[in-house]
Amino acid sequence: MAIKSIVKNLYNVGVDHWDRKIFDNLIPLPDGTSYNAYLVKGSEKVALIDTVDPEKFYELENNLKKLNIDNIDYIIANHAEQDHSGSIPLILNIYPDAKVVTNEKCKGFLMDLLHIKGEDFIVVKDGGIINLGDKTLEFTLTPWVHWPETMVTYLKEDKILFSCDFFGSHLAASNTFVEDEPKTILDAKRYYAEIMMPFRTIVKKNIEKLGKYEINIIAPSHGPIYNKPEVIINAYKEWVSDDVKNDVVIPYISMHGSTKKMVEYLTDALIEKGINVKQYNLANTDIGQIAMSLVDASTVIIGTPTVLGGAHPAAAYAAFLTNALRPKIKYISIIGSYSWGGKMIEQLVATVPNIKAEIIEPVLIKGDPDENAYNALDNMANIIYQKHKDMNLV
Ligand code: FEO
Numbered sequence: 001m002a003i004k005s006i007v008k009n010l011y012n013v014g015v016d017h018w019d020r021k022i023f024d025n026l027i028p029l030p031d032g033t034s035y036n037a038y039l040v041k042g043s044e045k046v047a048l049i050d051t052v053d054p055e056k057f058y059e060l061e062n063n064l065k066k067l068n069i070d071n072i073d074y075i076i077a078n079h080a081e082q083d084h085s086g087s088i089p090l091i092l093n094i095y096p097d098a099k100v101v102t103n104e105k106c107k108g109f110l111m112d113l114l115h116i117k118g119e120d121f122i123v124v125k126d127g128g129i130i131n132l133g134d135k136t137l138e139f140t141l142t143p144w145v146h147w148p149e150t151m152v153t154y155l156k157e158d159k160i161l162f163s164c165d166f167f168g169s170h171l172a173a174s175n176t177f178v179e180d181e182p183k184t185i186l187d188a189k190r191y192y193a194e195i196m197m198p199f200r201t202i203v204k205k206n207i208e209k210l211g212k213y214e215i216n217i218i219a220p221s222h223g224p225i226y227n228k229p230e231v232i233i234n235a236y237k238e239w240v241s242d243d244v245k246n247d248v249v250i251p252y253i254s255m256h257g258s259t260k261k262m263v264e265y266l267t268d269a270l271i272e273k274g275i276n277v278k279q280y281n282l283a284n285t286d287i288g289q290i291a292m293s294l295v296d297a298s299t300v301i302i303g304t305p306t307v308l309g310g311a312h313p314a315a316a317y318a319a320f321l322t323n324a325l326r327p328k329i330k331y332i333s334i335i336g337s338y339s340w341g342g343k344m345i346e347q348l349v350a351t352v353p354n355i356k357a358e359i360i361e362p363v364l365i366k367g368d369p370d371e372n373a374y375n376a377l378d379n380m381a382n383i384i385y386q387k388h389k390d391m392n393l394v
Pocket of ligand 1: 079081082083084146165222
């Protein structure tokens with residue numbers, strides 16, 4: 001990535017990873033990603049805030065060379081995950097006098113994950129400060145966005161918050177600051193859904209904690225920089241709130257079409273009642289799309305046939321994922337078709353112990369749907385409509 005100047009003596013020296021297609025071998029990256037690393041040149045000391053995935057270290061190294069940086073005093077580690085910390089040992093090789101500045105928990109992780117020696121660290125507490133001369137960095141612990149050791153760094157003089165994953169988005173882009181606001185917020189929502197949503201309650205507390213700062217710019221370590229911070233802060237406040245929308249998410253899979261007919265019938269019945277439906281065929285769906293839909297949905301209906309005596313593995317995966325992401329949904333159920341029996345319902349219900357939603361009576365039918373099956377789906381649509389109406393959503 002080209003060096004991107006943010007304000008005087010502050011540069012993004014990180015990297016765009018345009019062609020990365022998957023993160024953690026789990027999360028699809030339709031628009032690649034970036035690892036932003038920020039070089040802060042104070043009048044007396046120089047700090048590097050976060051690094052990059054080691055696969056892209058050479059680009060970070062080139063950027064530091066282009067800026068003629070012959071000394072780094074501090075490497076700030078906001079987060080120990082390797083897409084930000086993985087190049088710290090390589091930076092230490094070039095700048096052996098640099099100290100890694102982080103909190104106690106992050107230090108432990110960095111020693112375990114990267115074998116950085118204890119003497120290379122300066123440990124800071126919540127509210128700790130590092131002085132660079134005419135610039136001051138203050139650290140605030142923001143645990144569980146999305147690991148237990150995560151923290152943010154605030155550049156006091158310029159009122160810039162370096163938030164690492166917090167408020168970030170997986171997006172490789174040539175612009176320094178957000179240009180396409182709706183797209184960036186959607187990307188940030190996807191990112192929130194994939195890694196922050198399970199910790200919604202503590203994320204909410206961390207947003208409140210950051211209220212102490214006057215913030216002009218939020219510089220995350222993924223995606224473009226926000227020069228209108230209120231846009232992303234307000235979006236986060238909505239996502240972490242207890243409010244849900246008039247949305248039903250239907251992840252489904254079908255083998256010979258019976259479950260698909262049920263899904264399509266239920267979808268139409270719900271839409272005709274004024275309810276929004278987001279239907280995902282698990283045979284070809286990007287799981288990030290499902291995660292994003294779960295951020296503010298009220299209801300989830302999983303559609304699956306019975307296969308080998310239980311749920312289709314794709315449906316089991318969707319249920320497992322929903323359980324892991326802990327969305328704030330209020331209602332959940334299952335629809336599907338079987339040929340000779342099985343324990344699909346019990347199996348799927350046992351897969352979602354973290355979900356505190358009320359279970360609506362499932363609709364499980366034998367074979368191809370008939371009039372009775374469609375009546376049962378009409379009944380389910382009526383129940384969902386009434387539930388949404390009771391929440392003043394429809
Ligand atoms: Fe971008 Fe949790 O690392």
